[in-house]
Amino acid sequence: MILKHLGTITGDVAMALAPLVVFFLLFQVVYARRPWSFVRQVLTGTGLAAAGLILFLLGVQVGFMPVAQEMGAALAALQRPYLLMGLGFFFGLLATIAEPAVWVLAGQVERASAGYIREKLILIVLSLGVGLFVALGMGRVSFGWPLYYLLLPGYILAIILIFFSNPTFIAVAFDAGAVVTGPMIVTFVMSLVVGIAGAIEGRDPILDGFGLVALVALAPILSIMILGFFFERKE
Numbered sequence: 001m002i003l004k005h006l007g008t009i010t011g012d013v014a015m016a017l018a019p020l021v022v023f024f025l026l027f028q029v030v031y032a033r034r035p036w037s038f039v040r041q042v043l044t045g046t047g048l049a050a051a052g053l054i055l056f057l058l059g060v061q062v063g064f065m066p067v068a069q070e071m072g073a074a075l076a077a078l079q080r081p082y083l084l085m086g087l088g089f090f091f092g093l094l095a096t097i098a099e100p101a102v103w104v105l106a107g108q109v110e111r112a113s114a115g116y117i118r119e120k121l122i123l124i125v126l127s128l129g130v131g132l133f134v135a136l137g138m139g140r141v142s143f144g145w146p147l148y149y150l151l152l153p154g155y156i157l158a159i160i161l162i163f164f165s166n167p168t169f170i171a172v173a174f175d176a177g178a179v180v181t182g183p184m185i186v187t188f189v190m191s192l193v194v195g196i197a198g199a200i201e202g203r204d205p206i207l208d209g210f211g212l213v214a215l216v217a218l219a220p221i222l223s224i225m226i227l228g229f230f231f232e233r234k235e
Contacts (some may be wrong), residue, residue, distance in 0.1 A: 002062055009057045013050050021046060056183065064187040072195020081142035084196065085135040091192065092134030092216070095184040096127040105179045109172055117168070121227070122176075129223030130180055130216055134189060137212040141197050147211045154218045161225040169228025176220035181213050189216075 021043070028039055075084060096102055106122040136150055162170060190212050197209035 002058070005058055005061045006054070009054055009061065013053045013057070016053075017046060017050055060183070060187045065191045068188045068191035069195035069198075072192045072197075073199040075192075076196045076199035081139065084138040084142055088138030088189075088193075089131040089135040091189055092131035092185075093127045095134075095189050096130040096180055097123065099180060099182045099184045101179045101182045102126055102176075105172075105176060113168065117172075122172075122224070125223045125227050126176060126180060126220050129219040130185070133215045133219035134212065137193055137215045138196070140211070140215075141193055141200065141203060141208050144203070144208070147214070150215060151218065154215075154222060158218070158221050158225065161222070161229060164232065165225040165228035166232040167228075169224050169231065173221045173224035173228070176224050177217040180220050181217050185216050186213060 024042060028034060075087065078084075102123065103119075106119040106126070109117050109122055110119040139145065140147065140150065165173075190210075193212045194205050194209035197203045198205040200208075203209075
C-alpha cells in the first residue's frame, strides 16, 4: 500500500516541480548565466524539497488522514456534542502549537517589532483562538449549524475591529489567518471533522465536514486584532 501511494505521490510532485526546474534552466541559459556551483546548489535544494514533499504527502496519505477519520468516527459514536467541542478545542490548541509556520510568524513579529510584541504572546493568542474556532466547528457538525451563522458575524466583527485595533496588529492578523491553516490543521483536524460528519446520522461529510478551514482562518484575524485592541487601549 505504501509503495502504491509512493509512486503516485512521486509522480504528482515531479509534475509540480518540473515546470519550475525547466523555467530556471532556461532562465540560466538565456539570461542569468550564473556559475555551475550556483546551478548545482539550486538543483540540490530542489531535490531536497521534492524529497521532503514526497515524504510529507506520503505520511499524510498513510498516517494522518486515515487515523484522523477513524478517530472522528469513534468520537461521533459517543454522541456527546459538548465533549466533541472540548476535544476540538484541545486538538486546535495542539495543532497550532505544532505548526512550524506559526512559530516562524511569531518569531518574525517579535524581531520586526523589536520585542514590542512577544513571540510567546502571539503563540498563546493564536492557539487559544484556533482552539475556540475548532470547537465551534465541532459544534457546527454536531448541531447542524449553517456555516454562515459563524462566518458572517465573524467577518463583520473583523471589519469593525480594523477601526479600533492597533495598526501594528492588523497586517499581522490577516497574515496569521493564512499561516495557521497549514498541514497540521488541514491534514489532521479537517480529516477528523470530516470523519465525524460522516459518522453522524443526518450529516453530510461535504456540507458539514468542510468549512472548518474557513473558520480556522478567521480565528487568528479576530484573536490578533482583539489583542491589538487591548494594546491600543493600553497606549
